[in-house]
Amino acid sequence: MRIALFATCIGDTMFPQAPQATVTLLERLGHEVVFPEGQVCCGQMHANTGYFEKAAQLIRNHVRTFSPVLDGQWDAIVVPSGSCTGATRHEQALVAEHVGDTALARRATQVAARTYDLTELLVDVLGVVDVGAYFPHRVTYHPTCHSLRITKVGDRPYRLLEAVEGIDLAPLPEEKVCCGFGGTFSMKNSETSTAMLADKVSNVMSTRAEVLVTGDYSCLMHIGGGLSRLNSGVRIMHLAEILASTKDAPFNGFQSFAPSAQEAVIR
Incomplete structure (x- = not known):
């Protein structure tokens, strides 16, 4: 297959190891990955905070950049983020309708139908669960809110992780509870966010895992x-x-630290 990569703005600017790993994985599985250079933010941040006109500008760019999938130039669009996949599917057309651009809404819906979270692409489209990975470490997985409730990736991440050779996958207590990030929520409601984060961190540490893994670097941050x-x-x-x-070929993007949302904004 020929697959277009939507790296996402946080992946492109702060955590490139996620899109890089996506390319490494898909190429190892025998697929061609292309990177449409016109891509920027999908508009999620602007839409979530009520800046619909600004969001619509970004959505127009996103739809224009990824429309070649509708002409058969690519077979699918992959996103290493449940959050951005969810925004593409469930926000872009709504925002376009809100600003009165029905043509954009229609086109956005068509592009969204060919857009997949990485786990969906692997399991549902490519039909693979065992991707030949090897990771001999104790790991716990946090299913992010958007991946659970918007993109609805279900058990796909668990199935993929369970098939990894050498992995010790530890259940995360209260796994479905939000970590407190929520984009600008962590800035506008910092005390509540910090309390939620403390609970999540305590649960992660209780697993004695070496590694915390999710499908969204925003929550990982x-x-x-x-x-x-x-x-x-x-x-x-x-x-x-x-x-x-x-x-x-162990992937060399093994990270030991990521700043909190507050620290990232300050920097």
Whole structure:
């Protein structure tokens, strides 16, 4: 297959190891990955905070950039983020309708139908669960809110992780509870966000995992900051990084620290 990569703005600017690992993995599985250079933000941040006109500008760019999938130039669009996949599917057309651009809404819906979270692409489209990965570490998985409730990736991440050779997958207590990030929620409601983060970090540490993994680096950034400030020793990795790692070629994006959302904005 020929697959277009939507790297996402946080992946492109702060955590490139996630899109890099996505490319490494898909190419190892025998597929061609292309990177449409016109891509920027999908508009999720602007839409979530009520800046619909600004969001619509970004959505127009996104739809224009990824429309070649509708002409058969690519077979699918892959996104290493449940959050951005969900925004593409469930926000872009709504925002376009809100600003009165019905043509954009229609086109956005068509592009969204060919857009997949990485786990969906692997399991549903490519029909693979065992991707040949090797990762001999104790790992716990946090299913992010958007991946659970918007994109609805279900058990796909667990199935992919369970098939990794050498992995010790530890259940995360209260796994479906939000980590407190929520984009600008963590800035506007910092005390509540910090309390939620403390609970999540405590649960992660209780698993005695070496690595915390999710499918969204936004949440990893938030939880990773909390883990780092406690000197927990727990590392953070995107699911794609683990799936890209093999015995012969361990993926080299193994990260030990990511700033919290607050620290990232200040920097």
